[in-house]
Amino acid sequence: MRWSKAFIPTLKEDPSEAEMVSHKLMLRSGMVRQLTAGVYEYLPLGWKVLLKVMAIVREEMDRAGAQELLLPTICPAEIWQETGRWDDFGDNMFRVKDRKQRDYALCPTHEEVITELARSRKLSYRDLPQNWYQMQTKVRDEPRPRSGVLRVRHFIMKDAYSMDRDEAGLDRSYNAMKEAYQRIFARCGVKFFIVGADSGLMGGSGSQEFMVASPSGEDTCAVCEACGFAANLEVACSTLASPAFPGGPLEEVATPEQRTVDEVAAFLKVPRGQLIKSLLYIADNKPVFVLVRGDDEVNEPKLVRALGTAAFRPATAEEVLKTTGANVGFVSPVKVAGVRVIADLQLRGAAGMVSGANRDGYHYRNIEVGRDVTVGEFRDLRTAKHGEPCPSCGQPLALTQAIELGHIFKLGTKYSQALNATYTAEDGSEHPLIMGSYGIGLERIAACIIEQRHDKDGIIWPLAVAPYQVVVSALNVHNEAVMQAAEALYAELTQARVDVLLDDRDQRPGFKFKDADLIGVPLRVTVGEKGLAEGVLEIKRRAGGEAIKLPPQQVKQKIQELLSVELFPGK
RNA sequence: CGGGGUGUGGCGCAGUUGGUAGCGCGCUUGCUUUGGGAGCAAGAAGUCCCCAGUUCGAGUCUGGGCACCCCGACCA
Numbered sequence: 001m002r003w004s005k006a007f008i009p010t011l012k013e014d015p016s017e018a019e020m021v022s023h024k025l026m027l028r029s030g031m032v033r034q035l036t037a038g039v040y041e042y043l044p045l046g047w048k049v050l051l052k053v054m055a056i057v058r059e060e061m062d063r064a065g066a067q068e069l070l071l072p073t074i075c076p077a078e079i080w081q082e083t084g085r086w087d088d089f090g091d092n093m094f095r096v097k098d099r100k101q102r103d104y105a106l107c108p109t110h111e112e113v114i115t116e117l118a119r120s121r122k123l124s125y126r127d128l129p130q131n132w133y134q135m136q137t138k139v140r141d142e143p144r145p146r147s148g149v150l151r152v153r154h155f156i157m158k159d160a161y162s163m164d165r166d167e168a169g170l171d172r173s174y175n176a177m178k179e180a181y182q183r184i185f186a187r188c189g190v191k192f193f194i195v196g197a198d199s200g201l202m203g204g205s206g207s208q209e210f211m212v213a214s215p216s217g218e219d220t221c222a223v224c225e226a227c228g229f230a231a232n233l234e235v236a237c238s239t240l241a242s243p244a245f246p247g248g249p250l251e252e253v254a255t256p257e258q259r260t261v262d263e264v265a266a267f268l269k270v271p272r273g274q275l276i277k278s279l280l281y282i283a284d285n286k287p288v289f290v291l292v293r294g295d296d297e298v299n300e301p302k303l304v305r306a307l308g309t310a311a312f313r314p315a316t317a318e319e320v321l322k323t324t325g326a327n328v329g330f331v332s333p334v335k336v337a338g339v340r341v342i343a344d345l346q347l348r349g350a351a352g353m354v355s356g357a358n359r360d361g362y363h364y365r366n367i368e369v370g371r372d373v374t375v376g377e378f379r380d381l382r383t384a385k386h387g388e389p390c391p392s393c394g395q396p397l398a399l400t401q402a403i404e405l406g407h408i409f410k411l412g413t414k415y416s417q418a419l420n421a422t423y424t425a426e427d428g429s430e431h432p433l434i435m436g437s438y439g440i441g442l443e444r445i446a447a448c449i450i451e452q453r454h455d456k457d458g459i460i461w462p463l464a465v466a467p468y469q470v471v472v473s474a475l476n477v478h479n480e481a482v483m484q485a486a487e488a489l490y491a492e493l494t495q496a497r498v499d500v501l502l503d504d505r506d507q508r509p510g511f512k513f514k515d516a517d518l519i520g521v522p523l524r525v526t527v528g529e530k531g532l533a534e535g536v537l538e539i540k541r542r543a544g545g546e547a548i549k550l551p552p553q554q555v556k557q558k559i560q561e562l563l564s565v566e567l568f569p570g571k
Numbered sequence: 572c573g574g575g576g577u578g579u580g581g582c583g584c585a586g587u588u589g590g591u592a593g594c595g596c597g598c599u600u601g602c603u604u605u606g607g608g609a610g611c612a613a614g615a616a617g618u619c620c621c622c623a624g625u626u627c628g629a630g631u632c633u634g635g636g637c638a639c640c641c642c643g644a645c646c647a
Contacts, residue, residue, distance in 0.1 A: 012596065012608065013583050017640055037639065091572095092645070109647090143572075143645065150647090157647055209647095218646085300644080404647065441647030457607095476605050510607035517607090528606055538606095 001468070003503045008045050009033075010515055020216050022450035023148025025459050029519045031446075031467075038145025038153035045519060046446070048467035050156065053445050054135055056187050056464065057158050064180040066131040066160050071113045073137055077103035079112045083418040088310075094139050106139040111415045111437055114161040118433060119421035125165050128423055128433075129173050133160035135442065147216060149443040150403060156443060162436040163416075165423060170434045174410055177438040181210055181406050184440070189462030190448050192405060195221045198234035198301045199409055207409040210440075211402035212448040219402050222384050226395035234301035237345075237380045238388035238397055243293065245274050245352030248366040250334070255363045259329025261294040264363060268354060271295075276347065276355040276367065278332040280320050280339075283312035287323050289333040291343035291375070294354075296382035306342055306379040324358045331356040334364055334372050341373060344381040403448055406440040459520030460542050463566040468501040470559060471521040475509045475528035485537065485552055486527040492556045498563065517542065523562060525555060 009030040017034070018024040026032045031046030042050060058068065074096070080086035086093075086105070094106035107113065114132060123130070138157045145152050162173035178194075185192045190212055197209040209232060211221055222236035223229070231237075258267045265272045275294030280287055281303075288307065292298050304310050317328055323339060324331040332355035333341045347353075353367040369375060386399040416422065416432035424430055446465070453460040463469055470493060474486035483504075490502040501521065503512050509528065516524050526538040526547070536549040539558060550558055 009581090011582065016577085016583070019641075034639090138647075140646075144641095144643090146641080151645095152647095155647070159647085407647065439647050444647060473606095478605080508605050508607090508609060510605090510609080512608090513606080514608045526606075530606060 001501050003471075003501055004505045006501070007043065008515075008519065009043070010518055018148060020147050020150070020447075020451070021454055022150075022447040025450050025454060025518075026148055026447070029459060032149060038142055038151070040149055040152060040154070040443075045467045049446050049461070049465055050442055052465040052467075053188060053442055054156075054158075057135065057184055057440065057442070060180045060184045060187070061133050061158070061160060063183075064131070064176045066133045066162075066177075066180075068134060069132050070134050070136060071107075071110050071117075073107055073139065075105050075107050075113055077105060079116050079419065080105050083112055083415060085112065091143070092141055094141050108138055108140040109157075109437075109439070110134070110136075110159055111161065111411070111435075112419065115415040115419045115421045115433075115435070118163055118416070119419055123163070123423040123433070125423055125425050129162060129164045129169050131160055131162040131173060131177075133158060133438075147218075149447050150216075151218070152443070155441060158440040158442060160438040162438070163421075163423075163433040164435075165425070165431065166434060170410055170412075170436055174408060174436050177408050177436070178208070181408065181438070181440070185210060185405065185445070187464055188445050188449060189464060190405070190445065190452060193221075193223065193230055193402075195223075195402075196231040196235050197407065198232060198305070205410045205412050207407060209404050209408075210406035212405055212452070213400050214403050214448070214451050215401050216451070217401040217403040219404055220399055221402050222397040222399055224390035224393060224395055224397055227390060227393035229390050229392045229397075233383055233399070234299065236384045236397070237391050238384045239391050239394065240346060240388060242346055242349050243273055243353070244350065245270075247351040247368055250367065250372050251365045252357050252359070252362050253365050254361060255330075256361045258363070264354065265294060268363070268365070270354060274352065274354055276332065276350070276353045276369075278355050280315040280323060280331065281307075281312050282315050282319060283307045284309055286340070287315060287319065288312075288340040288342060289336075290381065291333070291341065291347055291373075292382050293344065293346050293350075296344065296346065298381055299383040302379070302381050306377070306381060324356075326356060326358045326360050329356065330360050330362060331358055332364065332367070332373070334358065334367060341375045342377045342379060342381070343369065343373075343375040345378050346382060347375070348378045403444060403451075404441075405444050405448060406438070408438045409436060411435040411437050454520075457514065458518035461520040461522055463522050463563060466499075466520065466522050468519075468521045469499040469563060470523045470525060471501045471503055471516045472525045472527060473503045473509070473512045473516060475512065475526065477504055477506050479529055481532055482527050482529060485532060489525060489527065489537065489552065489555055493559065496556060496560060498559060522566070523559060525559070 011028040014024045015027045030043055033041045035041055093108050096104050135158045142153050164170045164173055192210050192212050195209050195211055197207045199207045220233040222231050258264045261272050261275050272295040273293050277292050277294050279290045281290055320328050324336055347369050351368040354363055354365055357364045387396045390397050413432040421433050422430040450459050472486050472490050474482050476482050493500040522542050524540045531538050537552050537555050538547040538549050540547045
C-alpha cells in the first residue's frame with residue numbers, strides 16, 4: 001500500500017471523548033471512528049488488525065477441531081421464548097419487527113440459534129463431539145457503552161459451541177478450547193491470566209475468564225501469588241474464621257438516631273465486624289433477609305446464585321417497615337417470623353453480635369446466630385477483600401483490576417433441554433446434548449494489546465497482528481535517488497509477500513516518523529539522502545534499539561530474517 | 572436508570588455587560604523547505620445540537636427536548 005493513497009486519518013491531538021490509552025490511540029491512529037454511542041466504524045487500519053487477529057483465532061480454533069460457520073444476526077423471537085431469554089435479556093436485547101409485525105431479536109449471543117441448528121438434524125452419538133464456531137457481529141443494547149471499543153453495543157465475537165454426549169466429553173471439549181485460547185492470546189502478544197468466574201445469564205455449571213490486568217478493567221479479580229489461585233470477585237471466596245465475641249443473653253440497647261453500621265459501631269464502641277448487616281430484599285415477590293458482617297459487602301452475583309434467581313431487589317422503605325415494624329437502620333431477622341433468612345458463611349456460629357431490634361432507636365446486643373436468629377441457609381455472600389487468606393493455600397490474596405478478553409462456559413443441558421436438542425445413543429435412547437460455549441471479544445484483543453504495548457509516541461504492534469509489518473519511509477519524494485531506492489525496496493518486499501506500507505507522501509521526515517510511530521508499524525526502513533550517501537538504508541524497530549544500516553540489496557533478506565524470528569519465536 | 576459534565580468550521584478550543592462569530596491544527600493553491608509533526612502568502616469551509624420563548628436584536632437569557640462523555644448496577 002502507498003500511504004499517499006491510503007485512508008489512514010491520523011490525529012495529532014487526543015480526541016476529547018477518549019480517556020483510555022487504547023481508545024485515544026485507536027482514534028489517533030485512524031483505526032476506528034465512533035458513529036454513535038457504542039457503535040464504531042472499523043477503518044482500513046483497524047480492520048487490518050482485526051483481520052490478523054481473526055486469522056490467528058481461526059487457525060487455533062481449526063487446530064482444536066472446531067468448524068467455522070456463520071449464523072444470522074437476526075433471529076425469530078420464538079426460540080428465545082423457548083429458553084426464556086426473550087424476557088431474561090430485557091432491555092439489553094435489540095428487538096425489531098418485520099412488516100408482518102413478527103418479533104425478531106438482533107442476537108446478543110447465539111446459544112439459541114446454535115442449539116436450534118443442532119436439533120434440526122437429529123444427531124447420533126457417532127456425530128459427537130461437535131464444535132461449531134463463528135466470528136460475527138453481536139448486538140447488545142448496553143446500558144452504558146464506554147472505554148472506546150471495550151464496552152460497545154456492536155462488536156465482533158468469536159463464539160464457539162461444543163456438543164458432547166457426556167460430562168467427560170464436555171471436559172475434553174472445554175479443555176481443548178481453553179488451550180486454544182491460551183495459544184491465541186499468546187500469539188497476539190497479550191499478557192493474560194485465567195480466573196474462575198460467574199456464569200451469569202449463560203447458566204451452566206462452571207466457567208473461566210481470560211483476563212488482562214488493567215487499571216481500566218471493569219472486573220476485579222482475586223489472585224494468589226503463592227499458589228496460582230485466581231478468581232473473579234463475583235465468585236472469589238477467602239477463608240476467614242467466624243467472629244465469636246463474648247456472648248450473653250440477648251439484650252436491647254438504645255441507639256437513638258444511629259442507623260448505619262459506622263454510626264452504630266461507633267456509638268456502641270464495638271468493631272464494625274461485630275455488627276450483622278441485615279438487608280431486606282424482595283426475591284420473587286417475597287421478602288428475604290440477607291445477612292453479612294458489618295464490615296462486609298454483599299456480592300450481588302453471589303446473591304443471585306444463592307437465591308436461585310436474578311429477580312430480586314432491595315426492599316423499599318415501606319416494605320421494610322411493614323415486614324419488621326421498624327424503619328431502615330433498626331431491623332434484623334431477630335424475632336421476625338415467616339421471613340426467609342440467608343446468611344454469609346462467616347456468620348455461622350457467630351455470637352455476641354449486634355443488629356437492629358426492629359424498633360426504631362434500638363439495637364440488639366449479644367445476638368447468637370442459631371439461638372436468636374434462625375438461618376435457613378449459610379452461603380458465601382460477601383465480597384472478598386485484599387489481603388485475606390487464599391481459599392486454597394491461605395496466603396494473602398491480591399485484588400487486581402482486569403479486562404475480560406474471553407469467557408468459556410460449561411453450559412451442560414440448559415439450552416439443549418429447553419430447545420429439545422438431543423442425540424441418539426447406541427441403544428436408541430435420546431439424551432440432551434451436553435454443551436459448552438466459548439467467547440472472545442475480538443476488538444478487545446486489539447485494545448488490550450495497545451494497552452500493554454505503547455509508548456508516548458503511539459502503538460507498538462507485535463508483528464503477528466500489526467496492520468503493516470514494514471513501513472518504508474521515503475524521506476524526500478522530490479529526490480530521485482531516494483524515490484528510486486524506496487520504490488525498488490517496496491516492489492521487492494511486496495513481491496516477497498511482506499505486508500509493507502510505502503510512505504510516499506510529500507511530507508517532511510519528522511512528520512513521517514511521527515505518523516509511523518503512532519500507527520505502530522514494527523519495522524521501519526528509512527530511505528534518505530544521508531543514508532544513500534553512505535550507501536545504506538536503515539532498519540529500525542518500533543520497539544526500540546539501534547538502527548541497522550545495510551546496503552539496499554541486503555535489506556530484503558534482513559527484513560525476512562527479522563520477521564521470521566518475531567513471528568515464529570524459538571524457530 | 573440515578574449522579575456529574577459537555578455540545579461553536581473536519582479535529583482541539585476561545586467567545587466579555589445580549590449587538591450578528593474567532594484562534595490553533597487540518598484542508599485547497601502557490602513559492603520556499605526536507606533526518607523527528609516546517610515557513611510565508613492567498614483561499615475554502617460554521618443550521619453556534621434542536622424546538623419554543625423573552626428582546627429592536629440571542630452562540631450568550633428562560634423553558635422543553637436530543638446527543639455525547641465520565642462515575643455507579645450488566646457482559647466479550
